[in-house]
Amino acid sequence: MTKAYYEFFCPVKIVAGNAALEHIPYELRTLAASRPMIITDKGVRGAGLVDHVLGAFAESGMDVVEIFDDVPPDSSTTVVKTIAKLYRDSGCDSIIAVGGGSVIDTSKGVNILVSEDGEDLSEFSGVGVLTKPLRPFFVVPTTAGTGSEVTLVAVISDPEKGVKLPFTSYFLLPNAAILDPRMTLTLPAHITAMTAMDALTHAVEAFTCMGKNPISDAYAVSAIKKISENLMTVLNTPDDVDARLELAQASTMAGVAFSNSMVGLVHSLGHSLGALCHLPHGLCMNLFLPYVLEYNLAERGDIIGELLLPLAGADVYASTPASERGRAAINTIREMRDELYRRCKLPRSLSETGKVTKDQIQKIAEMALDDGSIIFNPVEVDLADAIAVLEKAW
Amino acid sequence: MIRLQQLNLGDLNVGPLKRPYVALMMDVIGRGLEAASQVDETIQREVRKLPDGFMFDMRALPDGPCFVMQKDGDSTLSYIGSTAPRKPDVSLKFKHLNHAFLVLSFQEGTARAFANDRLLVDGEIAYAMKLVRCLNRMESLILPKVVAVRALKRYPQLSLKEKLADGGRIYTRLVKNLVWG
Numbered sequence: 001m002t003k004a005y006y007e008f009f010c011p012v013k014i015v016a017g018n019a020a021l022e023h024i025p026y027e028l029r030t031l032a033a034s035r036p037m038i039i040t041d042k043g044v045r046g047a048g049l050v051d052h053v054l055g056a057f058a059e060s061g062m063d064v065v066e067i068f069d070d071v072p073p074d075s076s077t078t079v080v081k082t083i084a085k086l087y088r089d090s091g092c093d094s095i096i097a098v099g100g101g102s103v104i105d106t107s108k109g110v111n112i113l114v115s116e117d118g119e120d121l122s123e124f125s126g127v128g129v130l131t132k133p134l135r136p137f138f139v140v141p142t143t144a145g146t147g148s149e150v151t152l153v154a155v156i157s158d159p160e161k162g163v164k165l166p167f168t169s170y171f172l173l174p175n176a177a178i179l180d181p182r183m184t185l186t187l188p189a190h191i192t193a194m195t196a197m198d199a200l201t202h203a204v205e206a207f208t209c210m211g212k213n214p215i216s217d218a219y220a221v222s223a224i225k226k227i228s229e230n231l232m233t234v235l236n237t238p239d240d241v242d243a244r245l246e247l248a249q250a251s252t253m254a255g256v257a258f259s260n261s262m263v264g265l266v267h268s269l270g271h272s273l274g275a276l277c278h279l280p281h282g283l284c285m286n287l288f289l290p291y292v293l294e295y296n297l298a299e300r301g302d303i304i305g306e307l308l309l310p311l312a313g314a315d316v317y318a319s320t321p322a323s324e325r326g327r328a329a330i331n332t333i334r335e336m337r338d339e340l341y342r343r344c345k346l347p348r349s350l351s352e353t354g355k356v357t358k359d360q361i362q363k364i365a366e367m368a369l370d371d372g373s374i375i376f377n378p379v380e381v382d383l384a385d386a387i388a389v390l391e392k393a394w
Numbered sequence: 395m396i397r398l399q400q401l402n403l404g405d406l407n408v409g410p411l412k413r414p415y416v417a418l419m420m421d422v423i424g425r426g427l428e429a430a431s432q433v434d435e436t437i438q439r440e441v442r443k444l445p446d447g448f449m450f451d452m453r454a455l456p457d458g459p460c461f462v463m464q465k466d467g468d469s470t471l472s473y474i475g476s477t478a479p480r481k482p483d484v485s486l487k488f489k490h491l492n493h494a495f496l497v498l499s500f501q502e503g504t505a506r507a508f509a510n511d512r513l514l515v516d517g518e519i520a521y522a523m524k525l526v527r528c529l530n531r532m533e534s535l536i537l538p539k540v541v542a543v544r545a546l547k548r549y550p551q552l553s554l555k556e557k558l559a560d561g562g563r564i565y566t567r568l569v570k571n572l573v574w575g
């Protein structure tokens with residue numbers, strides 16, 4: 001690469017490990033906050049996870065002032081407005097998001113409204129519209145996948161206008177991400193598998209696409225190693241606290257990597273498939289990852305080959321000739337997917353989903369070309385190329 | 395002292411000719427895109443999917459140079475000039491004149507400029523992706539291959555007709571536009 005240039009930014013404090021939740025009151029106090037609101041969804045609350053957070057406030061001299069537990073799977077400006085009103089009425093001064101992607105994005109939206117004293121979220125949509133820090137904002141992820149706890153974007157749909165509003169600002173980054181193994185301990189096997197494959201894809205695309213840089217690379221490689229070493233352990237023994245924490249950390253590290261290096265064609269195709277056929281994001285990632293790597297192999301063989309080390313370990317890496325490592329790395333990912341299919345029926349192909357028809361391929365490909373991530377794919381992709389990859393993934 | 399003055403003026407890293415060069419190239423690209431949209435079907439297919447009256451610009455922050463284009467009719471783009479009559483629907487912004495220079499002198503491709511955090515999109519990403527494809531297509535048609543391969547991730551398979559006949563027609567229109575405005 002000639003004339004290389006990159007930027008890297010991650011100001012999110014990582015609070016990780018056993019009893020991490022109990023650090024929240026102290027961390028709030030350092031930001032001069034004492035009246036937090038919890039934003040979560042019914043599933044998370046029903047699983048008793050909010051109770052862990054509430055428990056952490058015992059003996060802390062601080063109470064959670066308000067809980068909103070009805071964030072829908074697709075967050076909207078209407079929900080954001082409702083929550084912002086609740087926040088103001090209760091005199092809150094900080095936000096703790098407890099949940100996955102939708103809860104986190106919704107909370108970012110709420111933080112915009114309550115900090116900017118606004119009513120209409122669409123006024124703040126776009127790049128760099130926000131110009132000052134928002135209210136103290138913590139994220140407690142309950143899945144190990146999206147990495148939203150360390151990203152500076154949020155996407156919130158506007159049901160009145162029928163559009164998805166994008167928000168991009170450094171001020172959307174949480175002040176802290178709290179990774180406590182208790183929060184992912186009860187995650188069912190198939191969700192654990194899907195979200196781990198999302199995290200793996202973040203790391204692999206960050207490492208192999210055009211935005212790659214040495215600092216993101218370090219996060220990506222470590223994340224891949226943690227996922228390949230711990231995913232099957234967690235599926236074998238779901239209550240293995242250490243392995244759960246490893247996956248949670250891997251997800252955050254992959255999030256740091258891709259929020260700085262961006263993602264590529266796996267995400268372009270996955271976003272379109274998810275939107276058209278209503279399939280979970282992690283499932284889409286699992287489905288396309290090896291096919292896209294094969295598509296990029298001729299151009300990025302050496303770089304993909306480097307991933308054999310974190311994917312398969314030192315012995316396999318050392319015994320594989322350099323020229324074959326790229327192919328071997330892809331095969332390792334295929335074996336992982338086969339194993340996940342055996343254990344929790346996670347589909348490996350479009351046909352295995354049972355939710356896609358062949359005549360949708362054209363539309364999925366067209367939509368993928370308009371996805372922002374496609375520009376970072378190291379190999380150019382036109383309509384025929386996208387269709388070819390989709391057909392391989394059939 | 396002179397050096398300090400130069401530093402303050404930015405002469406040392408920008409050079410006195412970069413601003414006029416970038417302004418000229420933006421003018422050429424704007425007119426080239428207009429001409430290409432009248433000739434090339436691939437570009438027309440992309441433009442057709444943009445909303446009616448769609449306007450976009452490409453600019454160097456903080457204050458230009460800039461070129462503004464608008465969709466007119468069903469599938470063509472017209473060159474508006476260097477100032478936008480309203481806020482464009484999509485704005486492609488270089489963080490610095492120097493970054494615009496790298497791309498407009500074809501030393502750095504558009505995709506690389508995005509990946510290197512030098513080029514920002516303000517507005518709907520899906521439209522911006524269509525615009526990037528139009529720009530790439532135009533570059534492949536009118537630039538000599540040795541130059542275009544540096545700027546593009548992949549040089550497209552062009553038929554001789556596309557490269558010579560369509561490229562030639564784009565040139566003719568471009569020259570006409572430049573000379574007669």
Ligand SMILES: [Fe+2]
Nearest residue numbers: 198202267281
């Ligand atoms: Fe993802």
